[in-house]
Amino acid sequence: MRVLSGIQPTGRFHWGNYFGAIRQYIDLQDSGQSYYFIANLHALTTVREPNLLRQNTLDAALDLLALGLDPQRAILFVQSDVPEVTELTWLLMSITPMGLLERCVSYKDKVSKGLAADAGLFTYPVLMSADILIYDSDIVPVGADQIQHIEVARDIAGSFNHLFGGTFVLPKSKVLESSAKVPGTDGEKMSKSYSNTIEIFEEPKAMRKKIMRITTDSRPMEQPKENYAEDHLYQLYSLFVDDTRREEMAALYLRGGFGYGQVKTALADAAENYFADARAKRADLAANPKRVEEILGDGASRARKKASEVLARAKKACGVTR
Numbered sequence: 001m002r003v004l005s006g007i008q009p010t011g012r013f014h015w016g017n018y019f020g021a022i023r024q025y026i027d028l029q030d031s032g033q034s035y036y037f038i039a040n041l042h043a044l045t046t047v048r049e050p051n052l053l054r055q056n057t058l059d060a061a062l063d064l065l066a067l068g069l070d071p072q073r074a075i076l077f078v079q080s081d082v083p084e085v086t087e088l089t090w091l092l093m094s095i096t097p098m099g100l101l102e103r104c105v106s107y108k109d110k111v112s113k114g115l116a117a118d119a120g121l122f123t124y125p126v127l128m129s130a131d132i133l134i135y136d137s138d139i140v141p142v143g144a145d146q147i148q149h150i151e152v153a154r155d156i157a158g159s160f161n162h163l164f165g166g167t168f169v170l171p172k173s174k175v176l177e178s179s180a181k182v183p184g185t186d187g188e189k190m191s192k193s194y195s196n197t198i199e200i201f202e203e204p205k206a207m208r209k210k211i212m213r214i215t216t217d218s219r220p221m222e223q224p225k226e227n228y229a230e231d232h233l234y235q236l237y238s239l240f241v242d243d244t245r246r247e248e249m250a251a252l253y254l255r256g257g258f259g260y261g262q263v264k265t266a267l268a269d270a271a272e273n274y275f276a277d278a279r280a281k282r283a284d285l286a287a288n289p290k291r292v293e294e295i296l297g298d299g300a301s302r303a304r305k306k307a308s309e310v311l312a313r314a315k316k317a318c319g320v321t322r
């Protein structure tokens with residue numbers, strides 16, 4: 001079984017990215033051959049500063065490795081290091097109906113807001129299909145917002161197979177269970193677009209400051225808070241602690257007589273402790289950029305081996321190989 005997923009280097013990863021996606025990629029790295037890549041070509045549809053894109057790409061690699069992605073067990077690479085994928089994109093584009101892409105939400109949303117969309121954004125799902133199909137991927141773990149794109153990949157693979165004979169494996173999405181759940185500092189879904197994020201490797205001091213600014217209600221301290229499970233501060237705390245400590249916190253909410261400041265301090269301590277090992281590992285890796293380049297280089301050459309095999313199969317099937 002082949003597992004594949006990509007993540008865009010559009011900024012520093014936050015708690016939502018970790019609990020909603022990254023942690024689960026790492027858990028899946030032992031189920032068959034897994035491929036994880038940093039989708040810098042997709043990021044180019046939004047990041048227009050070369051140095052920032054370069055920095056984000058390196059940061060993404062450091063973050064993933066520090067958080068437990070193991071290059072011995074998974075293939076980690078940068079999307080653009082496998083140029084075969086853009087070549088396959090053209091073959092797929094040639095048989096992709098406009099209507100299929102017009103229905104995709106990222107494009108549709110932008111146009112419905114009256115914003116001008118680039119061809120890159122419009123054809124984004126075709127590049128994503130090539131990412132998936134070029135490694136004969138069986139399972140694609142993604143957040144709920146990406147399911148539509150996996151369906152596009154299946155559609156395109158099905159049409160290609162129908163036109164030119166069996167070439168591609170039909171991929172299946174695996175929806176990550178806690179996706180769309182992690183709340184931000186304002187209680188809305190944590191997202192870069194809402195400026196309510198707490199980054200995984202934020203400086204401890206800055207992280208504490210952000211935690212102290214998490215919004216809370218204005219009920220008096222002594223009042224018991226029965227609906228603790230709906231409180232985003234409680235929800236965030238729950239991500240970092242075991243059942244016992246979670247139940248203790250629930251009991252405190254039910255009893256009342258505490259200040260939210262106390263919960264925030266507990267959250268800051270728990271989060272700092274949770275990521276302490278990863279933070280140390282990240283610092284080691286950051287001090288050794290050669291090692292990181294080696295890992296990415298090795299990942300790219302392993303990925304290219306598979307990609308060139310599948311690309312050759314596709315070119316032969318559709319008649320561009322003489």
Ligand code: ADP
Pocket residue numbers: 007008010016017018019020021142143144145178179180181182183189190191192193
């Ligand atoms: P952002 O919304 O900050 O731009 P992305 O869209 O780049 O984040 O998300 C990358 C991955 O992280 C996706 O798989 C997405 O499902 C997951 N993710 C992002 N935010 C959250 C969140 N608040 N809760 C759970 N998962 C999330």
Ligand code: TRP
Pocket residue numbers: 004005006007008039042127128131132140141142146
């Ligand atoms: N579009 C995905 C996202 O924004 C990232 C991505 C690019 C991806 N190519 C992929 C995910 C292939 C899974 C498979 O989250």
